[in-house]
Amino acid sequence: MVLVVCLQGPCVTAQGLTLGPIDVGGAVRANLLNKSWETRKRFPRDALEFDTLRLRLDFEQDQWEGSSQYRFYYYDETDRYTHFLHHAWVGYRLAPGRTLRAGVHQVPFGNLPYNSHSYFFSLAYYVGLEDDYDLGIKYTDRRGLWRFDLAWYLEDEGSGYGDSRDSARYSYDVVKSATSANGEENQLNARASYTLAHGEHGASQVGVSLQAGEVPNDATGRTGSQVAAALHWNGDFGPWNLKVQSAWYRYNLENPPGQADTAVVMGAYDFPYRVAAEGTLHSVGISYHWDVDWGTVTGITAYEDYSVLRKAGADFEDSMQNVVGVSVDAAPLFIYADIALGQHNAWIGRDFGTALASGGDDDLHVRVNLNIGAYF
Numbered sequence: 001m002v003l004v005v006c007l008q009g010p011c012v013t014a015q016g017l018t019l020g021p022i023d024v025g026g027a028v029r030a031n032l033l034n035k036s037w038e039t040r041k042r043f044p045r046d047a048l049e050f051d052t053l054r055l056r057l058d059f060e061q062d063q064w065e066g067s068s069q070y071r072f073y074y075y076d077e078t079d080r081y082t083h084f085l086h087h088a089w090v091g092y093r094l095a096p097g098r099t100l101r102a103g104v105h106q107v108p109f110g111n112l113p114y115n116s117h118s119y120f121f122s123l124a125y126y127v128g129l130e131d132d133y134d135l136g137i138k139y140t141d142r143r144g145l146w147r148f149d150l151a152w153y154l155e156d157e158g159s160g161y162g163d164s165r166d167s168a169r170y171s172y173d174v175v176k177s178a179t180s181a182n183g184e185e186n187q188l189n190a191r192a193s194y195t196l197a198h199g200e201h202g203a204s205q206v207g208v209s210l211q212a213g214e215v216p217n218d219a220t221g222r223t224g225s226q227v228a229a230a231l232h233w234n235g236d237f238g239p240w241n242l243k244v245q246s247a248w249y250r251y252n253l254e255n256p257p258g259q260a261d262t263a264v265v266m267g268a269y270d271f272p273y274r275v276a277a278e279g280t281l282h283s284v285g286i287s288y289h290w291d292v293d294w295g296t297v298t299g300i301t302a303y304e305d306y307s308v309l310r311k312a313g314a315d316f317e318d319s320m321q322n323v324v325g326v327s328v329d330a331a332p333l334f335i336y337a338d339i340a341l342g343q344h345n346a347w348i349g350r351d352f353g354t355a356l357a358s359g360g361d362d363d364l365h366v367r368v369n370l371n372i373g374a375y376f
Contacts (some may be wrong), residue, residue: 011248021061029373082270084160097142108149108191120335128172153187167267175267202236222254242348263357275283276311283307299329317359
């Protein structure tokens with residue numbers, strides 16, 4: 001069985017081990033990187049770091065389908081391990097174009113499956129609004145040029161193994177920590193999109209997304225709320241692709257007296273941090289793809305992804321991310337070569353815990369990153 005794995009932009013063709021209706025596979029990835037805000041010089045001795053080991057199991061028979069993936073990480077700088085579920089769902093095809101999925105699966109919000117082309121995603125990912133996975137039920141209905149998604153999520157995907165209290169997970173959620181008792185429950189999502197044809201040149205998808213859910217606080221016994229909305233456009237023009245999205249979100253927290261509600265604690269990859277409780281996200285990403293025949297290299301994509309988070313909190317500094325890069329499909333290898341610029345950015349700068357909330361260091365930082373993955 002040949003599996004097509006869609007990453008942040010292009011798709012990778014991976015040859016798995018087929019056992020009847022079951023396909024088994026995975027990936028191993030590593031980063032070669034340098035961070036401008038670090039005092040130590042990484043190149044050449046300390047530049048290589050393990051990224052992730054991924055194991056997957058997919059199933060398809062008649063109207064039934066299913067997919068699961070588990071991930072392992074090791075952080076060289078802190079000498080710590082974490083591992084957790086990425087997704088695990090079972091689905092049933094009710095009729096052509098109509099599917100029902102239950103389990104931990106991708107939340108239908110904004111540009112799908114990604115709002116970006118690079119290894120770093122857009123800033124929407126780091127506030128839980130891109131490539132988010134939660135536990136629930138999703139119904140998808142494709143009718144001609146329309147697509148409708150309606151989903152209900154009981155809670156987030158849960159935390160795996162790690163040193164943090166609640167942040168060992170793949171996608172960013174509201175998490176409990178030493179300073180916060182908030183969580184996520186009973187989230188509703190609705191998404192509608194329409195496809196516009198460009199004749200021989202491709203097509204564009206335009207759409208709207210709505211999200212609302214509860215934010216219970218274990219310390220107070222009261223329940224807050226969260227809402228989000230987005231408008232998106234994803235257009236293909238021959239070898240060109242353009243993604244544009246604007247989103248707004250707000251958390252209304254029921255914290256204990258004296259605890260500020262202008263920021264919410266979110267976490268993933270075993271690390272929690274603070275995020276502005278209200279903000280507007282704008283992003284634009286453009287790419288150009290070449291089909292080539294250079295031995296194992298079959299495709300090259302150049303791209304630029306820009307995103308900005310405008311925060312509503314008083315005296316909160318806006319966050320920015322801009323990634324210029326190239327991806328190379330050389331199955332079984334897939335490579336990202338990125339230059340990422342960030343300001344008030346948790347993963348591109350020194351103020352990890354506060355960058356996406358109040359801000360911190362005003363300098364513009366640079367991360368040069370080469371991600372090499374082997375998929376099987």
